[in-house]
Amino acid sequence: MPIHQSPTEESTAQVPRAKKQRIIVRHEKSKMTTQHVMGLQHPLGIKPLGNYYMDATRPDFTGACRSPSLGRLSRLTDEIILEILNLLSPRELLTLGATSRVLYGLSHLDDMWKTFTIDWFKGDWEWQDDTWRATFLKRSDPNYDTSTILQNRDPLKLKYFYSDVLFQPFYCAAIGMDPYVSVENIDRRSNLGLDDFIREYEQPGKPVIIVDGAKHWPAMTKWSTEHFLKHWSDSVLRAESVDMTIENYFKYAQGTKDESPLYLFDKNFGERCKGILDDIEVPVYFREDLFGMMKEQRPDYRWLIVGPARSGSTFHKDPNATSAWNAVITGSKKWIMFPPHILPPGVFTNEDESEVTSPVSLMEWFSNFYASTQFPDDPSLRPLEGICREGEIMFVPRGWWHAVVNLDDCIAVTQNYVGSQNLKETMQFLYLKRDQVSGVVDERREGLYEEFREAVFKSNWTPDQEQDKAEGEAHDTKDKETRDQDSAELTADEIEKRRERIALWLKYEEEIKQLSKAIRRCRAGRGEGGANLVDGDDEPEPLSFWERAKLGADPKSSEGEGEGEGKGEVSGGFSFGFDFGEEEEEEDKENQSNDEC
Numbered sequence: 001m002p003i004h005q006s007p008t009e010e011s012t013a014q015v016p017r018a019k020k021q022r023i024i025v026r027h028e029k030s031k032m033t034t035q036h037v038m039g040l041q042h043p044l045g046i047k048p049l050g051n052y053y054m055d056a057t058r059p060d061f062t063g064a065c066r067s068p069s070l071g072r073l074s075r076l077t078d079e080i081i082l083e084i085l086n087l088l089s090p091r092e093l094l095t096l097g098a099t100s101r102v103l104y105g106l107s108h109l110d111d112m113w114k115t116f117t118i119d120w121f122k123g124d125w126e127w128q129d130d131t132w133r134a135t136f137l138k139r140s141d142p143n144y145d146t147s148t149i150l151q152n153r154d155p156l157k158l159k160y161f162y163s164d165v166l167f168q169p170f171y172c173a174a175i176g177m178d179p180y181v182s183v184e185n186i187d188r189r190s191n192l193g194l195d196d197f198i199r200e201y202e203q204p205g206k207p208v209i210i211v212d213g214a215k216h217w218p219a220m221t222k223w224s225t226e227h228f229l230k231h232w233s234d235s236v237l238r239a240e241s242v243d244m245t246i247e248n249y250f251k252y253a254q255g256t257k258d259e260s261p262l263y264l265f266d267k268n269f270g271e272r273c274k275g276i277l278d279d280i281e282v283p284v285y286f287r288e289d290l291f292g293m294m295k296e297q298r299p300d301y302r303w304l305i306v307g308p309a310r311s312g313s314t315f316h317k318d319p320n321a322t323s324a325w326n327a328v329i330t331g332s333k334k335w336i337m338f339p340p341h342i343l344p345p346g347v348f349t350n351e352d353e354s355e356v357t358s359p360v361s362l363m364e365w366f367s368n369f370y371a372s373t374q375f376p377d378d379p380s381l382r383p384l385e386g387i388c389r390e391g392e393i394m395f396v397p398r399g400w401w402h403a404v405v406n407l408d409d410c411i412a413v414t415q416n417y418v419g420s421q422n423l424k425e426t427m428q429f430l431y432l433k434r435d436q437v438s439g440v441v442d443e444r445r446e447g448l449y450e451e452f453r454e455a456v457f458k459s460n461w462t463p464d465q466e467q468d469k470a471e472g473e474a475h476d477t478k479d480k481e482t483r484d485q486d487s488a489e490l491t492a493d494e495i496e497k498r499r500e501r502i503a504l505w506l507k508y509e510e511e512i513k514q515l516s517k518a519i520r521r522c523r524a525g526r527g528e529g530g531a532n533l534v535d536g537d538d539e540p541e542p543l544s545f546w547e548r549a550k551l552g553a554d555p556k557s558s559e560g561e562g563e564g565e566g567k568g569e570v571s572g573g574f575s576f577g578f579d580f581g582e583e584e585e586e587e588d589k590e591n592q593s594n595d596e597c
């Protein structure tokens, strides 16, 4: 999950920051045609361009008002004029808006006032009168006469002004999600056993809605707007790029008509809302979380998500190749998901997916691209879709593209994890895509692979899934942590699991290094010089001090270092060995990697 930089702007460190581009589709397939918008009245009377042709046939039509109102400026497109308006200060924008009817319309684009509000006041404002413009004006001048704001409720109506760029945000906010919710082709399961979950969903990487996943959580009977306001109204949480109080956020969420409402997506809610973590638990399916071995050093992993209808997460893959679960406490969420190798229409990435460009809003994506996903030439290319309702949990396998829209006011919790099923992919991501690692401060990105490795090699933590399953017990982190600190108490079973885990890690590491070499060769062949890859891949990476100690070598000497060292003695007193250094195998892998390349 978590929408992880953020689904919307910089809301979380969860997803790589997506660039947004307003896409005005002006062809016959555009939904923004006359018929579709006939019933919708823009508050300023602005109409979509298509309406010009219909109006022009009316006997009383006096001509579009754009030219007379703008004079020679009318030669510029609305987009260009808006670019220019974006350079103005709020005062200049107000003044300019008073000079012509069309400039009045353009200067009312609420998104510009949203930007002013957030740039000037961060999260320190109170929502006013349904618009960012009113919010900004009131916040800038506390003595601002509310009657002036109220006058804005009955604004100037613009007759015969056609502008797709101004109409589209209003249209996208007004149409709602009804046309897009009928398809539900994601499996919905209840009483799902852990083994069945792993076999049917986690191993093959297939989404599933676990219908009874969170039904028994205390949060289900407690959490509501009122509950949050009663217990945590002054707690400051993150909504995209700003920190604001829960009270102010709810006030905004209840009044907004934004096309993409500000989305509360907070990773510190456990500390900021006292007692809140007692209301939720990690479902039994997701308790094996190897990032847990890094304890408080683990990358960001848990978020509280709150938002009104239309808010949500634009297309992204979850961070660091982790998988995720997302539990809905109140409201409901529409999910649309594409497997890792299928890029959703309207979404563009560069080769290594470090840059993602998508439509400005979810509503815009649905209105312009959803239809094209329903009848592809090959039906297997259709996305998976579903609605996750109260008490249900969505499983998001690593690497899947997904977008989520809240269908109504929604409170949810999401968590990302690394189980043994996605360990290799996460290792590969941390090793090969160091510049894209997220959820840690910038200085730690480069070395997160090594940090994780160190933690895995050191930790005695075991997931204990068997026991959890048999006893249906709540996750007892404390118990595990106690055992973690005292290796003398390790059971034979735990020692064995740890041995297996380290062997698995080394096996994967070897494969990843081979892959890395192959990629370098490919890039070198293409004259790209292998930029962005780890330096010195051709040389075995030196083992850390601790690893050498574990392997029985003199930790201070560098002799005998290197991948492929076979056997060793663990300081805890038990020995283990690895055998993956066969020459032939090495060659096979290398050839295989070359073939893949």
Ligand SMILES: O=C(O)CCC(=O)C(=O)O
Binding pocket: 001, 002, 003, 004, 007, 305, 312, 313, 318, 324, 325, 326, 333, 396, 402, 404, 412, 414, 415
């Ligand atoms: O609830 C949402 O907005 C989706 C968050 C998300 O992307 C996730 O849980 O992976």
Ligand SMILES: [Fe+2]
Binding pocket: 001, 002, 003, 004, 313, 316, 317, 318, 324, 396, 402
């Ligand atoms: Fe996500």
